Amino acid sequence: MTVKTEAARGTLTYSRMRGMVAILIAFMKQRRMGLNDFIQKIANNSYACKHPEVQSILKISQPQEPELMNANPSPPPSPSQQINLGPSSNPHAKPSDFHFLKVIGKGSFGKVLLARHKAEEAFYAVKVLQKKAILKKKEEKHIMSERNVLLKNVKHPFLVGLHFSFQTADKLYFVLDYINGGELFYHLQRERCFLEPRARFYAAEIASALGYLHSLNIVYRDLKPENILLDSQGHIVLTDFGLCKENIEHNGTTSTFCGTPEYLAPEVLHKQPYDRTVDWWCLGAVLYEMLYGLPPFYSRNTAEMYDNILNKPLQLKPNITNSARHLLEGLLQKDRTKRLGAKDDFMEIKNHVFFSLINWDDLINKKITPPFNPNVSGPSDLRHFDPEFTEEPVPNSIGRSPDSILITASVKEAAEAFLGFSCAPPMDSFL
Numbered sequence: 001m002t003v004k005t006e007a008a009r010g011t012l013t014y015s016r017m018r019g020m021v022a023i024l025i026a027f028m029k030q031r032r033m034g035l036n037d038f039i040q041k042i043a044n045n046s047y048a049c050k051h052p053e054v055q056s057i058l059k060i061s062q063p064q065e066p067e068l069m070n071a072n073p074s075p076p077p078s079p080s081q082q083i084n085l086g087p088s089s090n091p092h093a094k095p096s097d098f099h100f101l102k103v104i105g106k107g108s109f110g111k112v113l114l115a116r117h118k119a120e121e122a123f124y125a126v127k128v129l130q131k132k133a134i135l136k137k138k139e140e141k142h143i144m145s146e147r148n149v150l151l152k153n154v155k156h157p158f159l160v161g162l163h164f165s166f167q168t169a170d171k172l173y174f175v176l177d178y179i180n181g182g183e184l185f186y187h188l189q190r191e192r193c194f195l196e197p198r199a200r201f202y203a204a205e206i207a208s209a210l211g212y213l214h215s216l217n218i219v220y221r222d223l224k225p226e227n228i229l230l231d232s233q234g235h236i237v238l239t240d241f242g243l244c245k246e247n248i249e250h251n252g253t254t255s256t257f258c259g260t261p262e263y264l265a266p267e268v269l270h271k272q273p274y275d276r277t278v279d280w281w282c283l284g285a286v287l288y289e290m291l292y293g294l295p296p297f298y299s300r301n302t303a304e305m306y307d308n309i310l311n312k313p314l315q316l317k318p319n320i321t322n323s324a325r326h327l328l329e330g331l332l333q334k335d336r337t338k339r340l341g342a343k344d345d346f347m348e349i350k351n352h353v354f355f356s357l358i359n360w361d362d363l364i365n366k367k368i369t370p371p372f373n374p375n376v377s378g379p380s381d382l383r384h385f386d387p388e389f390t391e392e393p394v395p396n397s398i399g400r401s402p403d404s405i406l407i408t409a410s411v412k413e414a415a416e417a418f419l420g421f422s423c424a425p426p427m428d429s430f431l
Contacts, residue, residue, distance in 0.1 A: 093166035095173065095399045098126060103392045104180075104385050107240075109133045110171070113394060114178060114379070123379040124163065127174035128398055134172075157366055158209040160229070160239040171398075179237045181230030181374035182384025184290075188225055192293045196324060198371040199290040202228075203283065204358045205236035210279045211346025219275070223282035224260050225289065230384075234370030261302060262295040266310050266334045280341035280349065284331025291320055296332055310334075323354040 098115040105112035110129040117124060163175045184202065188194070194202075206228065213220055222240065229237040265281040267274040288296040297308035314332050316325050330340030330352070341348050350360060362368050374384055382390050 093164060093173075093175075095168065095171075098124075098399065100126070100394050100398050101380075102382060102385075103389045103394060104382070105389055106392075108137070111395075111398070113398060114180075114382075115175075116379075123178045125176045125178045127176060129172040129174075131167075131170050131172060156209060156212045157364065158205045158236045158238060159212070160237050176239075177237070178379060179229040179231050179239070180376050180379065180381060180384060181232055181234060183226055184228040184230065184236075184286075185225035186384060186386065187230070187372070188289065188293070194290045196291065196320060199287060200324075200354065200358070201368070201371050202236055202290065203287045204355055204360075204363055206238070206283060206286065207346060207349045207355075208360070208364060209236065209238045210283065211350070214276050214279070214345055220279050220282075222260060222263075223279060223286060224263050225286060228286070230370075230372070230374055232374060232376050233366075234373050235366055261305065262298055264306075264309060265336070267336050269306055269310055274336060276345060277336045277339045277342050280331050280339055281336075283349070284328055287324075288328055288332065291324065292317065296328075321354075323352075323356075327352050327354040 097119065098117055100113045100115045102114045103111050104114050104125065107129075110127065110133070112125055112127045115124050115126040116122070160179065161177045163177075165172065165174050167173065206223070210220055210223070220238070223238075227238060227240045229239055231237050263282045263285045265274065265278045268278060285295050296314060297305055297312060299305040299308060314329060316328060320328075327340070331349075333339040336342060340352070349355070359368070376383065
């Protein structure tokens with residue numbers, strides 16, 4: 001069987017078409033995986049492990065901060081290792097305050113649910129995390145870091161806001177802004193790529209959010225279309241701050257190997273110290289994907305993809321403007337010291353000719369009409385969420401309060417490890 005096409009490659013056979021579909025499916029599945037699960041998968045692939053770059057990466061065993069790739073479960077922390085960030089400013093919140101309506105996302109440690117607060121009748125996205133799963137992978141510091149970053153986010157229009165957090169004996173709860181315009185990834189899946197004006201608008205709002213985080217000495221480290229949401233009007237909202245690194249000064253560096261395979265900067269793959277310019281590399285990768293449909297160095301073969309990131313020159317097709325080409329070349333510069341943003345951070349991106357049409361004051365005040373309107377009818381409109389999530393039943397255990405849980409020794413240890421988690425941002429932060 002042969003399918004005729006007008007593509008330059010000529011005849012597309014049935015088997016070749018099936019191969020293309022397989023590549024797309026593999027790409028989609030890989031994008032949904034956490035880096036920890038992904039690394040363990042390639043570690044079990046004898047062919048992939050023979051590649052020298054993969055071998056080098058898999059040798060990382062003693063990072064200085066909690067590592068996402070640590071596959072060896074460890075016991076819960078001892079009392080001397082307990083995290084205590086102070087007394088709760090919202091001690092009365094509990095799961096029974098909410099009607100949990102739909103699953104709208106899933107992660108390594110739990111789920112994100114659409115919930116309606118019974119008293120306020122307001123809708124929220126509630127991120128529910130299992131303490132045991134977090135402790136098993138030694139991720140408690142990343143979770144607390146996420147909470148800390150969320151507490152600082154409330155003043156920026158393109159960062160998801162935390163209303164408050166609380167905990168039960170076995171779970172952590174983030175009560176977040178409910179954003180239902182869909183993931184940027186979801187819209188890219190449907191449309192394959194965006195026209196340049198639309199990509200410019202999204203890139204500008206993303207850059208503004210990253211610049212704000214950098215002003216707080218926070219490096220985001222995990223920019224990808226799955227972590228970029230659209231609100232009901234079509235504006236960008238960055239979410240998922242679990243990989244953020246705090247206290248990185250202008251010239252400061254860190255060295256933890258983390259991120260998402262397609263977007264790892266060369267210095268991260270080289271296991272070299274890296275700085276906030278890692279976020280500008282990721283912005284370049286996301287902009288490239290918005291314009292071309294795939295990340296810049298993507299390959300189904302992970303070892304080949306890593307080799308491409310490290311060694312392959314950036315290739316740009318001629319269907320974009322010179323300003324877009326120049327911006328991509330600056331952001332996707334393999335040498336971080338020469339990368340756009342290395343000298344003056346966000347100001348270099350903001351002043352690039354590609355963004356000359358953007359009025360940044362209007363942008364930050366949401367006075368620019370988004371190029372795409374999700375057209376959601378209200379909070380119950382879930383058309384832009386993946387049915388893989390929304391069709392899943394809401395677990396009964398999500399809404400249990402501490403007094404309805406059988407408190408075991410391991411649950412007690414888990415509860416003690418997250419002392420001080422429950423919190424609410426200062427009220428004046430929302431003004």
